[in-house]
Amino acid sequence: xxxxxxxxxxxxxxxxxxxxxxxxxxxxxxxxxxxxxxxxxxxxxxxxxxxxxxxxxxxxxxxxxxxxxxxxxxxxxxxxxxxxxxxxxxxxxxxxxxxxxxxxxxxxxxxxxxxxxxxxxxxxxxxxxxxxxxxxxxxxxxxxxxxxxxxxxxxxxxxxxxxxxxxxxxxxxxxxxxxx
Amino acid sequence: xxxxxxxxxxxxxxxxxxxxxxxxxxxxxxxxxxxxxxxxxxxxxxxxxxxxxxxxxxxxxxxxxxxxxxxxxxxxxxxxxxxxxxxxxxxxxxxxxxxxxxxxxxxxxxxxxxxxxxxxxxxxxxxxxxxxxxxxxxxxxxxxxxxxxxxxxxxxxxxxxxxxxxxxxxxxxxxxxxxxxxxxxxxxxxxxxxxxxxxxxxxxxxxxxxxxxxxxxxxxxxxxxxxxxxxxxxxxxxxxxxxxxxxxxxxxxxxxxxxxxxxxxxxxxxxxxxxxxxxxxxxxxxxxxxxxxxxxxxxxxxxxxxxxxxxxxxxxxxxxxxxxxxxxxxxxxxxxxxxxxxxxxxxxxxxxxxxxxxxxxxxxxxxxxxxxxxxxxxxxxxxxxxxxxxxxxxxxxxxxxxxxxxxxxxxxxxxxxxxxxxxxxxxxxxxxxxxxxxxxxxxxxxxxxxxxxxxxxxxxxxxxxxxxxxxxxxxxxxxxxxxxxxxxxxxxxxxxxxxxxxxxxxxxxxxxxxxxxxxxxxxxxxxxxxxxxxxxxxxxxxxxxxxxxxxxxxxxxxxxxxxxxx
Numbered sequence: 095x096x097x098x099x100x101x102x103x104x105x106x107x108x109x110x111x112x113x114x115x116x117x118x119x120x121x122x123x124x125x126x127x128x129x130x131x132x133x134x135x136x137x138x139x140x141x142x143x144x145x146x147x148x149x150x151x152x153x154x155x156x157x158x159x160x161x162x163x164x165x166x167x168x169x170x171x172x173x174x175x176x177x178x179x180x181x182x183x184x185x186x187x188x189x190x191x192x193x194x195x196x197x198x199x200x201x202x203x204x205x206x207x208x209x210x211x212x213x214x215x216x217x218x219x220x221x222x223x224x225x226x227x228x229x230x231x232x233x234x235x236x237x238x239x240x241x242x243x244x245x246x247x248x249x250x251x252x253x254x255x256x257x258x259x260x261x262x263x264x265x266x267x268x269x270x271x272x273x274x
Numbered sequence: 275x276x277x278x279x280x281x282x283x284x285x286x287x288x289x290x291x292x293x294x295x296x297x298x299x300x301x302x303x304x305x306x307x308x309x310x311x312x313x314x315x316x317x318x319x320x321x322x323x324x325x326x327x328x329x330x331x332x333x334x335x336x337x338x339x340x341x342x343x344x345x346x347x348x349x350x351x352x353x354x355x356x357x358x359x360x361x362x363x364x365x366x367x368x369x370x371x372x373x374x375x376x377x378x379x380x381x382x383x384x385x386x387x388x389x390x391x392x393x394x395x396x397x398x399x400x401x402x403x404x405x406x407x408x409x410x411x412x413x414x415x416x417x418x419x420x421x422x423x424x425x426x427x428x429x430x431x432x433x434x435x436x437x438x439x440x441x442x443x444x445x446x447x448x449x450x451x452x453x454x455x456x457x458x459x460x461x462x463x464x465x466x467x468x469x470x471x472x473x474x475x476x477x478x479x480x481x482x483x484x485x486x487x488x489x490x491x492x493x494x495x496x497x498x499x500x501x502x503x504x505x506x507x508x509x510x511x512x513x514x515x516x517x518x519x520x521x522x523x524x525x526x527x528x529x530x531x532x533x534x535x536x537x538x539x540x541x542x543x544x545x546x547x548x549x550x551x552x553x554x555x556x557x558x559x560x561x562x563x564x565x566x567x568x569x570x571x572x573x574x575x576x577x578x579x580x581x582x583x584x585x586x587x588x589x590x591x592x593x594x595x596x597x598x599x600x601x602x603x604x605x606x607x608x609x610x611x612x613x614x615x616x617x618x619x620x621x622x623x624x625x626x627x628x629x630x631x632x633x634x635x636x637x638x639x640x641x642x643x644x645x646x647x648x649x650x651x652x653x654x655x656x657x658x659x660x661x662x663x664x665x666x667x668x669x670x671x672x673x674x675x676x677x678x679x680x681x682x683x684x685x686x687x688x689x690x691x692x693x694x695x696x697x698x699x700x701x702x703x704x705x706x707x708x709x710x711x712x713x714x715x716x717x718x719x720x721x722x723x724x725x726x727x728x729x730x731x732x733x734x735x736x737x738x739x740x741x742x743x744x745x746x747x748x749x750x751x752x753x754x755x756x757x758x759x760x761x762x763x764x765x766x767x768x769x770x771x772x773x774x775x776x777x778x779x780x781x782x783x784x785x786x787x788x789x790x791x792x793x794x795x796x797x798x799x800x801x802x803x804x805x806x807x808x809x810x811x812x813x814x815x816x817x818x819x820x821x822x823x824x825x826x827x828x829x830x831x832x833x834x835x836x837x838x839x840x
Contacts, residue, residue: 164537167537
């Protein structure tokens with residue numbers, strides 16, 4: 095198909111009316127409400143339910159919730175999570191009853207795609223996608239977040255504390271029927 | 275002695291009468307009698323018939339290699355038998371087939387013998403309901419601590435709950451709590467809350483291991499598995515109870531909290547701790563080996579293995595493994611030599627040696643292929659050779675007194691003297707009187723076998739290949755880092771003459787190379803004859819050359835191995 099170009103008329107060939115029209119638009123916007131956000135001085139208010147970077151959380155008593163079941167490591171599509179389990183001689187968990195907690199927990203934030211599978215699969219409600227969306231670092235090593243960093247960034251998430259309740263239930267039954 | 279390879283020589287079993295039964299409407303023929311755990315012929319049970327019909331019947335307490343207990347009730351099935359009239363003759367349907375009357379009650383498939391014409395129904399709504407009910411009861415007091423349980427991923431309670439259970443629990447009362455993380459023995463951790471009281475471990479340790487150490491105390495919901503008071507559960511077979519425990523009640527202390535099982539790559543291999551050669555699976559992830567588990571092979575180890583062999587894997591991942599090739603030149607320069615330059619130099623040296631001036635001490639821990647390649651070298655150089663015997667204590671079950679995994683291989687390939695170690699004094703004497711100027715050592719610390727540093731100092735050339743550093747490797751002129759069995763492929767010939775192959779589980783560290791690979795290069799350089807560069811070709815070539823192995827092929831020996839005449 096051939097599109098025929100109409101020859102420009104005199105006014106159009108002058109250009110000046112078009113330039114004036116352009117300036118008129120610019121001038122109108124000078125007095126309108128500003129829409130550009132001054133990032134990074136000004137930050138976007140993240141809506142609830144936003145899926146940002148995954149961090150580890152502590153329970154209301156400040157204990158690590160993660161028991162290093164490694165389901166998040168298994169489900170992670172980009173293989174960003176690496177967990178080192180405590181091993182037989184490892185330090186006991188910092189909370190009662192649940193015998194296991196990770197010796198090390200690393201998320202490579204360069205690999206993480208913020209998909210939320212880790213949060214979905216976690217049986218302990220120990221990892222949540224939080225509101226950070228812009229992570230920066232000066233090196234690749236700096237972008238691998240370790241357990242301390244993830245826990246510090248994650249904050250607290252009050253939960254049902256099932257291990258604590260199990261322990262309390264067990265204590266009530268301690269001398270019943272016979273102490274083994 | 276070119277005997278055709280055979281499987282285990284056993285007297286031909288007497289012909290067993292076959293009977294016809296129907297499993298879920300499909301008619302199959304099953305033998306009337308089947309060997310039980312101890313090998314005694316017993317009437318075939320419904321669960322065995324279902325297995326022959328390829329129908330899965332879930333079960334906890336039943337194990338084909340253990341006495342029947344029949345306490346878990348998971349294998350309940352419905353069945354029917356041909357009805358008999360008052361004249362004791364089968365009642366016939368109008369179409370002439372025998373009338374089958376369904377039993378009013380279900381039966382446990384593991385302990386009910388089959389009878390001719392029996393029909394087993396494993397898939398009826400009633401059976402499904404029974405399985406749901408049994409699982410609901412089993413889960414009443416189960417702690418559901420799968421996130422911290424080492425069994426998760428290979429737990430029958432998890433699997434059957436998904437396959438046959440209900441999705442939700444109706445139980446709202448508090449669960450009965452029992453002792454957790456009980457130290458049952460030096461290698462076993464017990465969690466009583468997880469136990470479903472199937473008694474497999476009790477039967478194993480009493481009837482198979484012959485150590486009546488475990489039992490159940492208290493009653494009803496408070497049933498608790500425990501060891502005899504004041505007695506540790508510490509026989510050499512305790513870790514088998516971890517394998518047969520269908521739940522996470524018994525867990526290995528060694529594997530505790532190390533790695534989740536779904537990450538482990540399982541490689542078929544053979545245990546090298548003694549001449550029995552138990553078939554194993556190596557569980558590894560990336561470059562690390564996490565555990566050995568027995569692999570069922572009725573001709574060798576059944577489904578069991580000893581604790582010593584199972585835990586004897588940590589040396590493979592040791593930090594001080596030999597990883598660099600060393601030659602006299604590289605020692606001076608302080609830099610590792612390259613494989614090609616070292617092998618060429620060694621070949622040049624060996625070519626120049628006069629006949630009778632070379633001695634080879636190979637190891638009966640090496641594979642058949644490697645020993646055969648060494649025997650080619652030996653023939654070319656006219657060398658004297660031997661290997662070191664390791665005798666220890668055996669037992670009646672699996673542990674062999676011979677601690678070398680491949681004594682028979684060393685003898686079949688002609689590397690070891692007829693009485694292993696008989697040539698060692700001759701080699702010592704040869705070095706002492708200066709007749710032997712070159713010594714090639716594979717995987718043995720000869721300083722412990724009569725060749726001290728002063729004697730080795732007399733040698734012109736000492737060529738050593740090993741995996742871990744020792745006094746001999748320190749004195750070596752040429753040091754060639756080798757591989758553990760988990761890092762290469764090959765075959766061993768066990769104490770009964772069973773040739774078994776093993777696969778590679780992890781990568782060797784640093785520059786270490788499988789011995790058969792560099793031996794192939796070395797033999798090629800020395801003799802000028804090229805051989806096969808693949809383990810399959812090498813094995814087949816060796817099988818043609820070694821009379822006892824005639825007729826074997828790499829593919830033909832399969833996962834279970836083949837017994838040859840030794």
